[in-house]
Amino acid sequence: MKLKFLIVLLLSNFMSLFAQSSGSITGKVMDKNTNEPLPYVTVVLKENETMVTGGITNEAGIFDIDKLAPKNYTLEIQFIGYKTVVKKCELSEIRRIDLGTIVIEEDVAQLEGVEVVAEQSQMVQKIDRKVINVGKDLIASGTTASEIMNNVPTLSIDPQTKEISMRGNSNVRVLIDGKPSNIPVEQLLQQIPSASIKQIELITNPSAKYNPEGMSGIINIILHKNSQDGFNGSINTGVTFGITPKTNSNLNLNYRVGKVNFYTNYGYNHGINANNGFIENEKTNAENRQDFKFKNLNNSHLIKLGVDYYINDKNNISFYTNQNISDVNGNGTTFVRYYNPSANNRDSDQFFFNENDSYNQTYDLSYHHDFNKKDEILDVQFNYSKTKNSEDTQYNEAIYSPYNSYSRFNFIDGNTDYFQFNLDYVNPLTESSKLELGVETRLQTTSNTFDDVQTSGTTYNVFDFNRDIYSAYANIGKQLGKWSGQLGVRLEYFDLKADFASTGINTQNVNDDIFTAYPSAFLTYTKDDKNSFNFNYSRRVDRPSIGQLNPIREWRTVQLESRGNPELEPQFTNSFEANYTRKTKIGSITSGAFYRLINDEISRVVFDDPNNENGLILSYDNFNNNKAYGFETSANLKFAKWWSVNTSADVYFKTVKGTIQNADTGEFENAAVDVTAFNFRMNNNFTATKNLRFQLFGFYRGRDLSLQFERKEMYKIDVGSSYNFAKGKGTITARFNDVFDTMRFAFDGNIPHRQYGAFHWENQTVYLGVNYLFGGGKSRALSRKQRDANEAQSSGGMF
Incomplete structure (x- = not known):
């Protein structure tokens, strides 16, 4: 409680704090029906409708506001779900006023209007995106953001790598609350509890207002942010x-009084993740089987501290910092057994032990201004983040017939500094037209070192990466009757410099200097309240990431090593899309089609390791110009009061062309493959009583092809239930994942030679969880700035 009162004191009027008088007002707040004291009730003290100071009640329902000047005040008792009580207080000769017991009663009308999380998820089709308002049906089926994504139309999460993809393509940009993060997406999504998610925006074809990176588009995950007065949280x-067993916890606190809002979030994840697999390799005269076992102990802490200051109705300042600390301690084994051992093909065992530490810190300062003209706004943002990563790994390998063994140590360190500045301006020229302008600067500096220590000596590797991006955009929108359209262009200057130095090898330099224009166009036709059509086009780019460029090893086993390719070129995509939304009596259905032309597509490639006769290198390369197209449909339907369904299906086709290595000659040659992929998911929600619900979820992910591998299909069924208690403030959730134990990752390929295998993880699990809301306060009538909605559209030029 000391912290709460300290915050109140800091926000109190300066003159009141240091006035010669020391008047005070005290009292006790009770519930009319239960006759019990109410803690955390907001108490606001005003003078002539202007707030002077305030406080909250303690665990016994008592408040005490002191150091008051002798004046006439109005005291308001505010608590969410209760009627506001107003008391007149005259501090003149009387230096202390005891209001005694103040009884407050529930406001039925207000309670009906308070819905923290909707029962059923709803999808809304907007001009440039789909917005999924996350309901308890999706929350009940996932403990983290990573798991919930598999329940969202057009999205998929790779169960093995946790890589997220949209419409079958992993070239997608992920934002949290409309802002990027230096934390790897796969890691960050596993640290966000699904109960913290308010909305998920799928921007499959972003306008020129947005950063053009990400061929498949943008996924913006919007988290809940409290705007109520007083102290509250969950x-x-x-x-x-x-x-x-694995744990995943999240604490969300908020304290708002007057013009200032303080908030903090803390997320903690802990647990051991184990998986295993095998690869059968049929390389001529070197046929073998590799068996893998991996185990990692994960610990991560995600802390967010922020403050919003509402200067007045037209000006707001916000600041927040994210602090993410994680460490992963792992070990694994790889056993290689040759069917016909020889002097060059000897059985071997590899054991590794590693420690991975990561620390990311982000600081964000933003300013928002509303002009006198309606909807004319200005947003300014400064963002800085710093990330440190380190990995220490020991490899112990034993080779048989004859027997010998060796150890090697790898030490990897990485440092990244990132700065971003944005200025966005919106001006509604007329009632039916709008102009959007913005500029952006992004500066990134990264340095990685890799020391490979062996008996024969130490190899030192250094990779420095510097990327500067300067851009400006303009959008003009117009509405004519049932038609509305938008044209835009983004101009961008991109400057990349990267250097790779290794012991005994000449320094490699990578330089890229590009000025590019990215146009976009949108057209919407709203026939009536039940039917709407949308057509759009945009040009996008996928620049190689530092991981794709970095030639320093990412990971290795006995016969496989992963590394980047510094020779990669950016890939450009021209994307076309059309959507149709139909509203019916039982819900809404959205169907769409898309077509992409891809230049210099970046994709995975496997080739022989020139330094290891039986080794392979997993890397990246640019393939020839490709194309992809597909269709999708999704629906939110309520067949009965007790049964609702969220379902989606998509099919996409693509032609993949590229260069592969011939297993017999070792030469590289052209190849092509036509791919058809199908995905389906259905989420059924059954309402047994007001507080008890059940869920049945089915998922199918069809096979997929690349130039080198065929990925087998995946499918599963989950069942779950949830029960609300404490008048809806608490929810208990139980879920049984993969009831029939059918999920696994399996592949089959013939390039550069015949290989097939499968990997398994802890897919069949039982989850038990609880969510509870506490505290209270009255919802503010004061509208928050657009940025507080965390929608990507409110600050699109920033990303």
């Missing part, structure tokens, strides 16, 4: 039982 915690 706690979400759960345990997943598989081979080993």
